[in-house]
Amino acid sequence: MIGKLDEHISYIKNFKSKDIDEIESLKIQFLGRKGIINDLFSEFKNVPSDQKKEYGQKINELKNLAQIKYDELKSVNSTSTKSISEDLTKPGFPISKGTLHPITIIKNQIIEIFSKVGFELSEGPEIEDDWHNFTALNLPKHHPARDMQDTFFIQQDPDILLRTHTSSVQVRYLENNTPPLKILSPGRVYRNEAISSRSHCIFHQVEGIYVDENVSFADLKQMILYFTKSMFGKSKLRFRPSFFPFTEPSAEVDIYWGLETETDYRITKGTGWLEIMGCGMVDPQVLENCNIDSEKYTGYAFGLGIERIAMLIYQIPDIRLFFENDVRFLNQFKS
Numbered sequence: 553m554i555g556k557l558d559e560h561i562s563y564i565k566n567f568k569s570k571d572i573d574e575i576e577s578l579k580i581q582f583l584g585r586k587g588i589i590n591d592l593f594s595e596f597k598n599v600p601s602d603q604k605k606e607y608g609q610k611i612n613e614l615k616n617l618a619q620i621k622y623d624e625l626k627s628v629n630s631t632s633t634k635s636i637s638e639d640l641t642k643p644g645f646p647i648s649k650g651t652l653h654p655i656t657i658i659k660n661q662i663i664e665i666f667s668k669v670g671f672e673l674s675e676g677p678e679i680e681d682d683w684h685n686f687t688a689l690n691l692p693k694h695h696p697a698r699d700m701q702d703t704f705f706i707q708q709d710p711d712i713l714l715r716t717h718t719s720s721v722q723v724r725y726l727e728n729n730t731p732p733l734k735i736l737s738p739g740r741v742y743r744n745e746a747i748s749s750r751s752h753c754i755f756h757q758v759e760g761i762y763v764d765e766n767v768s769f770a771d772l773k774q775m776i777l778y779f780t781k782s783m784f785g786k787s788k789l790r791f792r793p794s795f796f797p798f799t800e801p802s803a804e805v806d807i808y809w810g811l812e813t814e815t816d817y818r819i820t821k822g823t824g825w826l827e828i829m830g831c832g833m834v835d836p837q838v839l840e841n842c843n844i845d846s847e848k849y850t851g852y853a854f855g856l857g858i859e860r861i862a863m864l865i866y867q868i869p870d871i872r873l874f875f876e877n878d879v880r881f882l883n884q885f886k887s
């Protein structure tokens with residue numbers, strides 16, 4: 553009986569295989585519930601008592617060897633089997649690149665056009681105080697013109713609000729710098745308005761301001777002409793007299809876009825004209841509010857809506873599309 557055990561022990565010691573099926577059947581053959589080792593254990597009672605000790609030791613040795621052999625072969629061969637079945641030269645999954653949002657694309661184009669003629673970037677906070685958003689811009693408390701921009705206030709505090717326009721950045725810059733100054737301030741603005749295909753309560757503006765000695769309305773017109781030619785390749789413009797508390801005189805600028813597509817009809821309400829910006833000569837009082845000598849310096853300012861321009865250029869009939877982040881929409885703007 554002991555001789556049989558010795559045979560099994562040397563069989564296990566010499567067992568070699570790289571075949572995972574063979575390795576598994578070795579385990580079943582020896583360590584399985586109906587395997588050799590269990591059989592040998594059940595024969596223990598028939599072993600003559602003077603051999604019981606040696607038999608017991610050998611059977612345990614066999615059991616340990618079988619387990620160790622199986623574990624060893626399995627760990628070596630299962631990894632190598634895996635690496636053979638997997639083709640390491642296969643390309644990875646394609647990860648699609650994101651796209652710039654159309655608003656970002658247009659914003660960058662606007663910045664580039666103005667930076668060519670000396671405008672520098674200056675940004676301000678979206679959570680603003682009353683002074684920078686309204687009062688310093690000639691919109692004192694209870695001024696009816698505040699109604700033009702329905703405001704989101706923060707936590708019942710009438711002094712802290714989400715800026716309704718990027719004109720607030722003018723004030724911050726004028727307060728901290730001396731002319732000549734020429735800055736462009738792009739950013740997000742907020743108004744408590746009903747959402748429709750043409751208006752949204754979050755949108756984007758670019759504010760520009762130039763203050764120096766002898767700046768005139770003619771300079772402003774020339775700058776807008778340069779901008780519209782560069783941006784749209786079109787320059788048929790209409791300056792309509794308008795009112796803004798922070799500029800005097802003030803104007804709104806319409807561009808003649810034409811009526812070539814259905815979207816042109818929709819966006820321009822069938823007229824072919826679309827308002828693209830408000831502008832004017834900086835009101836001397838605004839300069840004084842920011843401690844700039846209004847006898848010595850004059851300036852012009854303008855504010856334009858980025859969504860409007862993007863809608864025209866990309867023929868987007870509904871402003872809400874910009875805010876839904878639908879990848880089917882966004883993927884169309886691969887640059």
Ligand code: DAH
Nearest residue numbers: 717799830831832853854855
């Ligand atoms: N802040 C104005 C608005 O949001 C736009 C504007 C008009 C800005 C005239 C200006 C300006 O700088 O001169 O409606």
